[in-house]
Amino acid sequence: MYVHKKDYLPLLRTYLGAQWRSVLLMSLLLLISIGLQLANPQLLQIFIDAVLQGSAQSTLILIGVLFVVLALSTQGASIVATYLSENVAWTATNRLREDLISHCLTLDMSFHKAHTPGELIQRVDGDVDALASFFSQAIIQLVGNLILLLGIVLVLFQKDWYLGLMMLGFTALAFVLLALLQKYGRPFWLAYQVKYAEFFGQLGEHLEGTEEVRANGATSFVMRRFHQFARQWWQIDYRRSVAEFLQFAGTLTIFSLGNILALAVGAWLLGAHAISLGTVYEVFYYTNLIILPIKQIRNQIQDLQTADASIERIQNLLKTRSTLTDAHWPVQNTALPGTDTSQTYMLRERYQALPVGALEVAFEHITFGYNVDEPVLRDVNFHLPAGKVLGVLGRTGSGKTTLARLLLRFYDAQSGEIRLSGVPLQKIELEQVRRRMAMVTQDVQLFQGNVRDNLTFFKRHVPDAQINAVLNELGLGRWLQALPNGLGSELGVGGAGLSAGEAQLLAFARAFLENSDLVLLDEASSRLDPATEQVIERAIERLLHGRTGIIIAHRLATVQRADYILILQHGQILEFGPRAELLANPASHFSQLLANNLQVVLS
Ligand SMILES: Nc1ncnc2c1ncn2[C@@H]1O[C@H](COP(=O)(O)OP(=O)(O)OP(=O)(O)O)[C@@H](O)[C@H]1O
Numbered sequence: 001m002y003v004h005k006k007d008y009l010p011l012l013r014t015y016l017g018a019q020w021r022s023v024l025l026m027s028l029l030l031l032i033s034i035g036l037q038l039a040n041p042q043l044l045q046i047f048i049d050a051v052l053q054g055s056a057q058s059t060l061i062l063i064g065v066l067f068v069v070l071a072l073s074t075q076g077a078s079i080v081a082t083y084l085s086e087n088v089a090w091t092a093t094n095r096l097r098e099d100l101i102s103h104c105l106t107l108d109m110s111f112h113k114a115h116t117p118g119e120l121i122q123r124v125d126g127d128v129d130a131l132a133s134f135f136s137q138a139i140i141q142l143v144g145n146l147i148l149l150l151g152i153v154l155v156l157f158q159k160d161w162y163l164g165l166m167m168l169g170f171t172a173l174a175f176v177l178l179a180l181l182q183k184y185g186r187p188f189w190l191a192y193q194v195k196y197a198e199f200f201g202q203l204g205e206h207l208e209g210t211e212e213v214r215a216n217g218a219t220s221f222v223m224r225r226f227h228q229f230a231r232q233w234w235q236i237d238y239r240r241s242v243a244e245f246l247q248f249a250g251t252l253t254i255f256s257l258g259n260i261l262a263l264a265v266g267a268w269l270l271g272a273h274a275i276s277l278g279t280v281y282e283v284f285y286y287t288n289l290i291i292l293p294i295k296q297i298r299n300q301i302q303d304l305q306t307a308d309a310s311i312e313r314i315q316n317l318l319k320t321r322s323t324l325t326d327a328h329w330p331v332q333n334t335a336l337p338g339t340d341t342s343q344t345y346m347l348r349e350r351y352q353a354l355p356v357g358a359l360e361v362a363f364e365h366i367t368f369g370y371n372v373d374e375p376v377l378r379d380v381n382f383h384l385p386a387g388k389v390l391g392v393l394g395r396t397g398s399g400k401t402t403l404a405r406l407l408l409r410f411y412d413a414q415s416g417e418i419r420l421s422g423v424p425l426q427k428i429e430l431e432q433v434r435r436r437m438a439m440v441t442q443d444v445q446l447f448q449g450n451v452r453d454n455l456t457f458f459k460r461h462v463p464d465a466q467i468n469a470v471l472n473e474l475g476l477g478r479w480l481q482a483l484p485n486g487l488g489s490e491l492g493v494g495g496a497g498l499s500a501g502e503a504q505l506l507a508f509a510r511a512f513l514e515n516s517d518l519v520l521l522d523e524a525s526s527r528l529d530p531a532t533e534q535v536i537e538r539a540i541e542r543l544l545h546g547r548t549g550i551i552i553a554h555r556l557a558t559v560q561r562a563d564y565i566l567i568l569q570h571g572q573i574l575e576f577g578p579r580a581e582l583l584a585n586p587a588s589h590f591s592q593l594l595a596n597n598l599q600v601v602l603s
Pocket residue numbers: 113370371376394395396397398399400401402403
């Protein structure tokens with residue numbers, strides 16, 4: 001499906017508009033280089049005819065020098081134009097990449113669950129890459145090549161209309177034959193590309209699972225799979241190579257045909273004294289010169305088709321909006337196609353501010369399902385005063401993590417309302433919601449970067465002394481001292497070189513440094529040994545001081561310090577109340593849970 005030109009224009013205007021000077025200069029250089037390319041063969045013709053007419057040596061030298069100057073100028077113009085076009089393309093595509101990444105970050109979790117990282121990488125990188133030549137060359141060079149083509153045909157018509165006709169006929173024939181060759185080769189290329197993508201998919205999967213593959217003795221199975229795959233790939237690649245060779249040979253034949261035609265018509269016209277020998281050479285030269293624009297025009301039309309598909313996919317991504325009602329993150333680039341700033345400002349005015357200090361949390365009859373007709377939480381209703389700690393218990397799959405996700409507004413509930421200190425969650429700017437809360441989970445994401453950046457999320461203003469104090473408090477002081485560069489030591493990809501427990505301690509350190517008003521701990525100490533857990537327990541005590549806390553746990557010991565207890569069962573509240581009260585009541589589920597060591601109530 002082709003994208004209408006009205007879809008091209010906003011992209012060109014947004015991303016090339018700021019670089020109009022470079023684009024103008026590029027177009028100018030292109031026109032100059034076309035003019036020079038057209039002039040060069042004329043000089044050769046003059047030179048040959050001058051030699052045949054026995055002109056003075058000084059005249060010949062002058063023509064020769066002029067030819068060299070023109071040839072060098074053509075090269076110079078094309079070097080500068082290439083430099084400019086690469087610059088324009090990189091600047092434009094990098095801006096587009098940035099816009100796409102920041103747009104993806106505003107989309108909610110349901111979008112990210114539905115689209116694999118690989119797919120988004122393809123959008124943000126692959127599709128944008130396909131647009132690079134669209135921005136830098138496709139349109140300008142397509143026009144340039146058409147002008148050059150037209151120029152050559154016109155020059156020849158002006159020499160002799162037989163020559164013009166010959167060139168016109170040859171150009172048309174070359175286009176048709178090249179299109180046929182391209183059509184022939186396309187299926188082989190597509191099959192190759194599909195296999196290529198499959199190969200990298202498989203390779204990625206196996207490399208990620210190396211540890212498991214080795215531990216389970218599955219190496220020979222994996223190698224056999226690769227071997228089978230390589231055999232299929234080889235066959236496909238072989239057919240592609242043959243097709244490619246045939247295309248290459250076909251193209252050469254077409255252009256040899258052009259040369260034969262040019263020489264034959266030239267010889268005939270020379271014999272009839274209609275043109276000079278110099279002109280025969282000029283025609284021969286033009287026939288070779290025309291080959292490049294014909295080839296390039298075909299490639300550029302193909303580039304435009306690829307760009308078409310990429311533009312459509314990019315537009316669709318940009319049109320995807322967060323499904324969270326009301327609040328959107330501030331739109332960074334107001335010129336992006338599909339963004340409506342007036343709406344954003346209107347929404348921002350409607351935001352309500354949160355009071356400072358610990359936050360109060362209220363769930364009012366919340367019902368939510370990842371799929372609308374399969375509720376995961378049903379009529380969840382509770383109130384946690386500011387500065388208090390809630391312990392959430394429940395069996396696997398009862399909806400504990402979902403509760404936290406709703407609070408962080410990764411999803412909106414289907415019915416009911418969540419309030420933070422009395423303000424409905426949907427009326428609070430999303431950035432505020434996330435800034436006022438810190439969450440520590442079982443799955444810690446560490447980034448390639450140094451310890452400092454990983455702990456502060458690249459915030460430079462956090463003093464080293466504060467980070468050191470937090471690490472010491474978490475019992476990571478010795479670990480830090482053992483690092484070669486202290487806080488500046490690099491962590492490998494995904495926190496390589498750290499044990500799972502150490503990584504979890506670093507996640508705690510992040511929460512400490514964020515200085516949030518509501519702390520969510522989701523099975524956060526599950527990977528720690530008992531001794532480390534004790535260190536963490538004391539640290540959590542301090543972390544929660546003066547803040548509201550929600551601790552999601554499987555083990556009862558983890559919720560010892562909670563002021564309130566909430567027990568979830570199949571997405572519904574089985575019990576909620578102050579911990580002391582529930583403890584004092586032997587009939588409460590919590591007391592029975594303690595008495596039976598977690599066996600009875602949650603089953
Ligand atoms: N992204 C998702 N898409 C669809 N269903 C989901 C998603 N995440 C969780 N669920 C489902 O929602 C239910 C509740 O999951 P949740 O993670 O909230 O449970 P949990 O009590 O935290 O479990 P655990 O103790 O194992 O962490 C489960 O049945 C789960 O399969």
